[in-house]
Amino acid sequence: xxxxxxxxxxxxxxxxxxxxxxxxxxxxxxxxxxxxxxxxxxxxxxxxxxxxxxxxxxxxxxxxxxxxxxxxxxxxxxxxxxxxxxxxxxxxxxxxxxxxxxxxxxxxxxxxxxxxxxxxxxxxxxxxxxxxxxxxxxxxxxxxxxxxxxxxxxxxxxxxxxxxxxxxxxxxxxxxxxxxxxxxxxxxxxxxxxxxxxxxxxxxxxxxxxxxxxxxxxxxxxxxxxxxxxxxxxxxxxxxxxxxxxxxxxxxxxxxxxxxxxxxxxxxxxxxxxxxxxxxxxxxxxxxxxxxxxxxxxxxxxxxxxxxxxxxxxxxxxxxxxxxxxxx
Amino acid sequence: xxxxxxxxxxxxxxxxxxxxxxxxxxxxxxxxxxxxxxxxxxxxxxxxxxxxxxxxxxxxxxxxxxxxxxxxxxxxxxxxxxxxxxxxxxxxxxxxxxxxxxxxxxxxxxxxxxxxxxxxxxxxxxxxxxxxxxxxxxxxxxxxxxxxxxxxxxxxxxxxxxxxxxxxxxxxxxxxxxxxxxxxxxxxxxxxxxxxxxxxxxxxxxxxxxxxxxxxxxxxxxxxxxxxxxxxxxxxxxxxxxxxxxxxxxxxxxxxxxxxxxxxxxxxxxxxxxxxxxxxxxxxxxxxxxxxxxxxxxxxxxxxxxxxxxxxxxxxxxxxxxxxxxxxxxxxxxxxxxxxxxxxxxxxxxxxxxxxxxxxxxxxxxxxxxxxxxxxxxxxxxxxxxxxxxxxxxxxxxxxxxxxxxxxxxxxxxxxxxxxxxxx
Numbered sequence: 199x200x201x202x203x204x205x206x207x208x209x210x211x212x213x214x215x216x217x218x219x220x221x222x223x224x225x226x227x228x229x230x231x232x233x234x235x236x237x238x239x240x241x242x243x244x245x246x247x248x249x250x251x252x253x254x255x256x257x258x259x260x261x262x263x264x265x266x267x268x269x270x271x272x273x274x275x276x277x278x279x280x281x282x283x284x285x286x287x288x289x290x291x292x293x294x295x296x297x298x299x300x301x302x303x304x305x306x307x308x309x310x311x312x313x314x315x316x317x318x319x320x321x322x323x324x325x326x327x328x329x330x331x332x333x334x335x336x337x338x339x340x341x342x343x344x345x346x347x348x349x350x351x352x353x354x355x356x357x358x359x360x361x362x363x364x365x366x367x368x369x370x371x372x373x374x375x376x377x378x379x380x381x382x383x384x385x386x387x388x389x390x391x392x393x394x395x396x397x398x399x400x401x402x403x404x405x406x407x408x409x410x411x412x413x414x415x416x417x418x419x420x421x422x423x424x425x426x427x428x429x430x431x432x433x434x435x436x437x438x439x440x441x442x443x444x445x446x447x448x449x450x451x452x453x454x455x456x457x458x459x460x461x462x463x464x465x466x467x468x469x470x471x472x473x474x475x476x477x478x479x480x481x482x483x484x485x486x487x488x489x490x491x492x493x494x495x496x497x498x499x500x501x502x503x504x505x506x507x508x509x510x511x512x513x514x515x516x517x518x519x520x521x522x523x524x525x526x
Numbered sequence: 527x528x529x530x531x532x533x534x535x536x537x538x539x540x541x542x543x544x545x546x547x548x549x550x551x552x553x554x555x556x557x558x559x560x561x562x563x564x565x566x567x568x569x570x571x572x573x574x575x576x577x578x579x580x581x582x583x584x585x586x587x588x589x590x591x592x593x594x595x596x597x598x599x600x601x602x603x604x605x606x607x608x609x610x611x612x613x614x615x616x617x618x619x620x621x622x623x624x625x626x627x628x629x630x631x632x633x634x635x636x637x638x639x640x641x642x643x644x645x646x647x648x649x650x651x652x653x654x655x656x657x658x659x660x661x662x663x664x665x666x667x668x669x670x671x672x673x674x675x676x677x678x679x680x681x682x683x684x685x686x687x688x689x690x691x692x693x694x695x696x697x698x699x700x701x702x703x704x705x706x707x708x709x710x711x712x713x714x715x716x717x718x719x720x721x722x723x724x725x726x727x728x729x730x731x732x733x734x735x736x737x738x739x740x741x742x743x744x745x746x747x748x749x750x751x752x753x754x755x756x757x758x759x760x761x762x763x764x765x766x767x768x769x770x771x772x773x774x775x776x777x778x779x780x781x782x783x784x785x786x787x788x789x790x791x792x793x794x795x796x797x798x799x800x801x802x803x804x805x806x807x808x809x810x811x812x813x814x815x816x817x818x819x820x821x822x823x824x825x826x827x828x829x830x831x832x833x834x835x836x837x838x839x840x841x842x843x844x845x846x847x848x849x850x851x852x853x854x855x856x857x858x859x860x861x862x863x864x865x866x867x868x869x870x871x872x873x874x875x876x877x878x879x880x881x882x883x884x885x886x887x888x889x890x891x892x893x894x895x896x897x898x899x900x901x902x903x904x905x906x907x908x909x910x911x912x913x914x915x916x917x918x919x920x921x922x923x924x925x926x927x928x929x930x931x932x933x934x935x936x937x938x939x940x941x942x943x944x945x946x947x948x949x950x
Contacts, residue, residue, distance in 0.1 A: 321592045328599035332699035350753075350919035354760035357779075358701050366768040367572050368595055368698055 216423040217523045223416040224515045230412060231508035234405030234439075238446060239501055241398035245450045246494040248388060248457055249487045256385050257483055259314045260464050263378050265305035268471060270330070270370065273298035274363055277337050281356060290341035299334060306330060315380050322377045329370045333362045378468050385464060389457035399447070406443040410436060413511055420518060431514025438507035446500050449493040456486045563588040564842045567604070567611040569597055569828060574796065577859045581851075584858070587842050595698040598904070605630065612839035613846075615666060615830045619651065619945060620902045622831050626655040626662040627943040632832040633660035639832070639840060640664045640847035641869075647950020648896050649827065649866040654943050664847045665827030666855075668866040669791040670883050671897065672711050672824045674813050675774055676787045678806040683786055686813055688751040692773035692785035694762030695915055702911030704764045705744070705918060706899045708789055711810055711824055712740035715817035719893035722822065723949040726898035728906070728940065732933040733926060741917065741925035743815040748918060754781065756918045764790070765797050772797035774805060787813065791826060792883045796861050806879055822949065823886065826897040827866055895949040903942040909935040 276295040280286050291299075306327060313319040340355035364371050413436045420426045460483050467479035566589055570578055575593040582589045594600055597616055604610050610630065616622065625631050633655060634640060642650070642661075649668070650661045676683055683690075695701050714722045717736035724730045725737065748756045761780045762773060770776025774788045775798050788794060789810055795802040811820045832843050845851040849869040856863045862873040862880045864887055873880055887894075899907045913928035 317590060321590075324600055324603060325592070325594045325596065328594070328596040328603065329698065331599065332596060335699075347921070348919070350757055350760050351916060353757075354695065354701065354915060354919065357761045357763075358696050361696055361763050362698050364768075365698075365763070365765075 216419065217519065219419055219423075220416070220515055220519055223412055223419065224512060224519070226412045227409065227416070227508070227511045227515065230405050230409040231504070231511065234402055234409055234442075235501075235504035235508065237398050237402035237405060238442060238504060239497070241395060241402055242446050242450060242500055243497055244395055244398070245391075245453055245457075246490065246497065249453070249460075249490040249494065252385070252388065252457075252460060253487050255312055256314050256381070256388060257460070257464065257487070259309060259312050260378070260381050260385065260468060261480060262305045262309040262312070263374060263381060264467055264476060266302050266309060266326075267371070267374055267378075268473070268476065269298045269302035269305055270333075270363070271471065273302055274359075277340075277356075277359070281340070281352075286341055286352070287344045291337050295337070299337075302330065313377075313381075314384055315377065319377065319380070322373060326370060326373060326377070329362055329373070333359050333370060336362060382461075382465055382468060385461055389454075389461045391454060399450075403443060403447065406439050409507075409511070410439045410443070413439065416511075416515055424518065424522060426518070429514050429518070431510045431517065435507050435511035435514065438503055438510065442500070442503050442507060446496075449496065453490045453493050456490050460486050563590045564613065564839045565589070565611040566591045566613045566615065566842070567597055567601055568593050568615040569595060569617065571595065573861070574859075577855075577861075577863070581855050581858055582842065584854070585845060585851075587845070588838065589842060595700070599699065610833040612834040612836070613830055613832055613843055615828050617826055617828055617897070618900050618904065618907070619653070619663060619829050619896070620900060620907055621904050622663055622829065623653040623901075623943045623945055624904065625831070625833075626653045626660075629656035630833060631655065631662045632835045633657065633662060634664060634832065635661045639844050641849070644849060644867045644869050646868060646890070648825075648894055648948055651896065651901065651945045651947040653945050659946075663829035663831040665866040666830045666846045666852070667828040668864045668887055669793045669826045670823065670864070670887050671707060671791045671826055672714065672810045672820075672822070673792065673807045673886075674787050674789050674810045675794050675805050675807045677774065678804050680786065682806070682808050686787040688747055688749070688755040689783060690786040691748075691755060691759075692778065692788035692790075693748075693755070693759040694764040694766065694773055694778070695759050695918065696761075696763035697765075700911060702913075702915040703899065704790070705759070705914030706907075706910050707791070707824075707897070708744050709737075709740050709914065710898045711789070712743055712814055712816070713737060713898070714822045714824055714895055715811050715814050715820065716740060716743070717821075719822040719895055719949045722895050722898065726896070726901050726948045727946065728902070728936055728944045732929040732936060737929060738925060739816065741929065742923055745917060745923045745925060747815055749921075749923065753921075760915065760919055771799045771801040774798060775801035789813070792862075792864060795879075802861065803877065807883075820892055822893045822895050823889070824897060825866075825887065825894050826900055893949045898948070901945045901948055903939045903944065905939050905942075906932065906936050 273295050276298060277291040280289060280292040280295065285292065306323070310323050310327065313323050315322070336355045336359035340352045340359065343349075343351040343355065361369065363369055366372055413432055417429060417432050420429055463479045463482040463486065467476050467483070470476060470479070564587060566582075568578065568591060571593045575591065579591050582591070592600070592611070597614070598618065598621055601610065601614055601616070605625070614622070622631065635642070645664060649665050652659045653662050655662060674686070693704060695704055697703060710722070713725060713736060716739060721730065721736050730737070748759065758778050758781050762778050764773070766773040766776040767779060772794060773785060774794070777784060795805055798805055809820055811817045830843060830846055832839060847867075849867055852865040852867040852870045856865060856870060856873040859874060862883070864873060864883060866887070868888070872884065899910050902910065909932045913932050917925050917928050
């Protein structure tokens with residue numbers, strides 16, 4: 199009795215006629231097409247948006263921090279040289295000190311504008327600003343105390359500058375090191391593939407695979423039940439689904455590799471004090487990010503491909519339904 | 527009929543949907559002022575910062591703490607940007623008095639933010655703000671000064687020569703204050719609390735005899751054995767070298783000689799690190815030239831003031847100033863946290879030295895006076911610090927040229943707010 203009822207319900211709800219099988223396949227095409235396209239476009243966009251964001255904020259922030267450190271240490275070295283060579287009475291901390299110190303000011307000011315660590319970063323940069331000012335004051339005061347009778351005060355001020363610059367935990371350099379470490383950790387998070395992104399890609403690829411399967415099934419139905427061996431619509435749709443399943447994924451893989459390369463280059467830039475290496479690293483970062491732009495620009499084409507694939511698949515089936523059964 | 531019924535259902539569903547959408551869209555916007563975390567700017571870094579953050583996190587407060595020794599400048603830049611912290615904690619009440627005078631601080635009295643009975647004089651000095659004289663800050667940590675630290679294993683020194691003093695004038699942007707502490711203690715122990723309070727309130731000229739005497743005594747002490755001691759003091763940081771156990775246990779730069787005693791507040795034990803348990807202290811009177819009997823105790827504190835009156839900030843403030851807050855803090859810190867709250871608990875570790883410090887802080891047999899430079903207007907204080915450095919660096923003993931300079935600054939600052947209730 200129960201089996202009979204089940205059969206009756208199935209016959210009513212899922213009639214095994216060709217028309218209804220085609221209608222069910224059409225529904226599957228529409229649903230999988232929508233899910234696959236959305237997941238694909240969102241996932242593709244998410245990865246390809248990162249290079250532009252890196253270029254706009256994160257990379258300059260890291261480079262500004264590196265520039266600040268380099269200029270600051272160079273300025274300190276110049277002030278030290280001026281003192282040990284007995285030039286401080288004549289030229290103060292020296293012209294090169296002023297130049298490097300000015301560069302450090304500029305870098306810190308830019309870093310304040312575009313640091314990437316949110317409120318925490320803002321607070322660190324604020325303290326760096328204050329300490330940098332204290333450091334500069336101490337160096338200029340050291341230069342102000344001239345002559346042998348003022349030597350103790352000069353030495354006191356230079357020692358004060360040294361402590362403000364480098365003391366563990368509280369000095370400029372340790373705080374900057376911590377900020378740079380946090381910056382790189384942020385960039386690593388930004389460039390890494392997150393679990394959500396992986397899930398998005400799995401959803402997109404699974405939906406496209408199922409869509410291809412549905413299209414093959416639809417083709418089989420048309421062939422076996424309607425005697426039509428070839429459907430141009432379905433063939434185009436099937437090829438497009440294959441291309442959409444493979445090309446954006448390959449492009450994303452490539453972009454991801456480049457993002458990893460950017461991160462590695464930034465780590466290298468962050469850990470060196472040699473200007474040549476900093477320049478090389480910056481060039482690598484710039485070129486690598488630039489090389490991802492073609493893939494980022496391809497998003498509208500991917501969207502168009504998704505649209506065409508779904509339209510062809512659904513159109514092919516609708517055409518057959520209308521042609522064979524629509525006039526009933 | 528059936529069609530009507532379906533239509534009604536569709537309409538009802540649409541109406542319900544619209545109402546739901548309206549409810550969601552019409553939610554009142556999140557009040558960001560009330561919602562943002564409480565910002566606290568304080569002087570502690572390193573392990574003290576960790577302890578403080580654990581204290582607030584343990585109570586479930588939504589907060590952001592920013593710790594720096596250069597907090598005067600950070601605070602000023604935040605105030606100028608229109609984004610001051612909700613709560614600031616700093617030792618320099620003279621600095622806070624200026625913010626109070628500008629109407630930027632919230633008065634605390636009569637608002638249930640602290641228990642006045644739990645804070646005796648001189649812990650809540652009054653300052654003049656836009657709406658008259660009020661209490662604007664409460665100490666959330668206290669320190670005992672007028673003491674000298676030595677290595678317990680060596681026993682209490684009978685006499686400390688100039689070369690044996692551990693002294694470092696350096697600090698991040700506020701060099702010179704350890705010298706001002708010496709002079710303040712000398713003024714307190716040789717001239718008494720009344721003179722000291724008049725001086726701290728700006729009512730005594732810097733060239734007055736008690737001050738000249740104190741400066742000269744300090745100069746004679748530091749310059750009595752060649753230029754070495756003064757030079758070492760100028761080149762050392764009060765915290766000692768980074769990673770070392772303070773000046774007393776870690777040694778000094780520029781000399782291989784080990785020092786034996788340090789004139790420093792009770793917070794010095796935080797600088798000694800692992801060696802903290804091996805330090806003991808004695809009242810400073812015996813070591814100060816010209817002082818015979820103790821005439822007062824210099825104390826200092828980290829004072830909390832309220833910039834923003836929102837409920838979340840008040841809640842954190844109330845906790846920090848409360849008996850429970852002070853007790854939890856004292857109990858949770860690995861290094862001793864001293865409180866000015868009369869209902870405080872015993873800080874950890876409960877060793878004899880800690881207990882003596884707590885007793886000395888409580889003791890009212892001698893007048894307790896707040897650190898004079900902390901309560902002076904910032905311009906006078908900075909001139910004081912700078913003069914202490916320059917006097918130490920100079921060859922002669924006559925302090926008058928520097929004292930006249932500070933006096934000029936003081937006269938200029940007469941129109942600025944000065945505090946009352948400095949000794950008690």
